[in-house]
Amino acid sequence: MDGEAKSGMQCVEFEAWLAEALDATLPGSTLAAFEAHQQACPACAAMYREAAAGMHWLNGLEDVEPPRHLVHNILAQTIGSVPEASAQAAPAGEGWFAKLKARVAPVFAPVMTPRFAMSFGMAFFSITMLANIAGFRVGDLKHVDLSAKGLQKTYYSTEARVVRYYENIRLVYEIESRVRDLRRAATPEKQEENTPKSPDKKTGSQEQDRKYQNYSRDESQPLLASCPAVVEQESPQARLNRRTV
Amino acid sequence: MDDHQAVNALVRRCVAGDAAAWQEIVQQYHRRIYNICYRFSGSPDDASDLTQEVFIKVYRTLSSFDGTRAAFMTWVTTVTRNLLVDHFRKGKYDRITDSLEATPGNQEDGLTVGEQLEDHSPSPEEQVQSQQTRKMVQTALQQLSPELREAVILRDLQDMDYKEIALVLKIPEGTVKSRINRGRTELARLLQRNYRQVI
Numbered sequence: 446m447d448g449e450a451k452s453g454m455q456c457v458e459f460e461a462w463l464a465e466a467l468d469a470t471l472p473g474s475t476l477a478a479f480e481a482h483q484q485a486c487p488a489c490a491a492m493y494r495e496a497a498a499g500m501h502w503l504n505g506l507e508d509v510e511p512p513r514h515l516v517h518n519i520l521a522q523t524i525g526s527v528p529e530a531s532a533q534a535a536p537a538g539e540g541w542f543a544k545l546k547a548r549v550a551p552v553f554a555p556v557m558t559p560r561f562a563m564s565f566g567m568a569f570f571s572i573t574m575l576a577n578i579a580g581f582r583v584g585d586l587k588h589v590d591l592s593a594k595g596l597q598k599t600y601y602s603t604e605a606r607v608v609r610y611y612e613n614i615r616l617v618y619e620i621e622s623r624v625r626d627l628r629r630a631a632t633p634e635k636q637e638e639n640t641p642k643s644p645d646k647k648t649g650s651q652e653q654d655r656k657y658q659n660y661s662r663d664e665s666q667p668l669l670a671s672c673p674a675v676v677e678q679e680s681p682q683a684r685l686n687r688r689t690v
Numbered sequence: 691m692d693d694h695q696a697v698n699a700l701v702r703r704c705v706a707g708d709a710a711a712w713q714e715i716v717q718q719y720h721r722r723i724y725n726i727c728y729r730f731s732g733s734p735d736d737a738s739d740l741t742q743e744v745f746i747k748v749y750r751t752l753s754s755f756d757g758t759r760a761a762f763m764t765w766v767t768t769v770t771r772n773l774l775v776d777h778f779r780k781g782k783y784d785r786i787t788d789s790l791e792a793t794p795g796n797q798e799d800g801l802t803v804g805e806q807l808e809d810h811s812p813s814p815e816e817q818v819q820s821q822q823t824r825k826m827v828q829t830a831l832q833q834l835s836p837e838l839r840e841a842v843i844l845r846d847l848q849d850m851d852y853k854e855i856a857l858v859l860k861i862p863e864g865t866v867k868s869r870i871n872r873g874r875t876e877l878a879r880l881l882q883r884n885y886r887q888v889i
Contacts, residue, residue, distance in 0.1 A: 461868075496875050499876070502881060519741070522742055
């Protein structure tokens with residue numbers, strides 16, 4: 446209040462003139478009153494100092510450089526394509542690399558972004574991890590014969606391996622056996638018609654059943670050894686041995 | 691032909707479909723728009739995205755520009771400011787109101803805002819020039835409220851006069867000055883709190 450009385454300027458007025466005072470655009474008479482108030486009022490003097498310091502810090506900030514491809518991206522998003530004039534030609538006297546770079550850079554501008562780099566990195570990491578799990582090693586490539594003959598040979602051997610693998614897989618066997626069973630089940634009458642009319646002759650399946658029966662018997666059943674049916678099925682080697690004896 | 695007329699002619703050519711004119715406009719103003727966005731958002735990536743959005747909006751509404759009412763730069767800055775406010779309202783760029791003891795992202799082992807604002811270099815003159823100091827001022831700038839921040843950015847970083855700022859912000863000139871004063875004072879206090887020796 447003392448300050449206001451002495452200078453003839455109120456604190457509110459001081460604040461209103463503060464911006465101009467910092468810009469050094471105050472007219473003479475106002476400047477004198479402003480300075481007088483500043484001398485007399487500690488609160489306004491402190492405010493002036495702080496505002497001046499803030500302005501000083503802000504003026505210390507320099508312009509930041511925009512990203513290199515910002516203009517290209519803006520043009521691509523607005524007019525869809527970059528006009529010929531915007532193709533940044535390399536200044537004369539620069540090397541072929543700089544010229545090539547100047548021509549190629551705009552083409553790859555849309556993908557040369559941090560987001561794309563991150564996506565590409567993740568994809569590369571995933572593929573590398575899968576390749577490692579699958580047992581693929583980049584170092585193995587140097588042993589590969591890349592000549593035409595070598596490639597042909599590799600092709601045929603791979604094809605043969607695939608076919609062999611396919612034919613050997615258990616699944617195929619199982620499917621084949623199922624199909625066979627289904628066919629057999631679907632045509633029972635025909636099987637009956639095909640069976641021989643004489644009851645003496647035994648069918649193949651019956652013989653097989655008997656064979657299984659024999660296999661199921663162990664040596665603890667000696668009586669069966671003298672069974673004529675078993676004798677009939679004596680192997681040629683056993684028959685030969687018996688004759689020799 | 692002065693600058694004002696030249697820019698208006700450029701805009702007319704652009705509205706007529708001249709791609710080269712639009713390219714010239716982009717070349718001429720992208721740096722300024724990018725800097726406003728960067729100072730407001732504090733992030734280079736966000737600033738880049740926002741700058742593109744600004745130009746897309748400018749391109750779409752270019753026919754509505756009236757050269758007799760305002761300068762093209764003021765109009766573009768108004769578009770930029772409106773977009774920044776929209777984004778701010780969506781909550782994308784919130785004011786950093788954390789305590790100076792808090793760490794960004796609440797990382798326990800990260801530097802606190804106070805530590806980030808601390809300055810360990812020996813002299814104030816060198817500090818003003820250093821990159822670290824600029825980062826600290828930018829961090830302090832982010833702590834200002836959006837109203838004060840936009841006012842000081844337009845005045846102290848973009849060198850716009852009070853009348854232009856009043857047009858852009860759609861507030862009276864007296865309010866502009868008041869906001870600028872308060873913005874500068876608050877910024878100085880934020881910095882002063884951490885390195886009194888510099889002030």
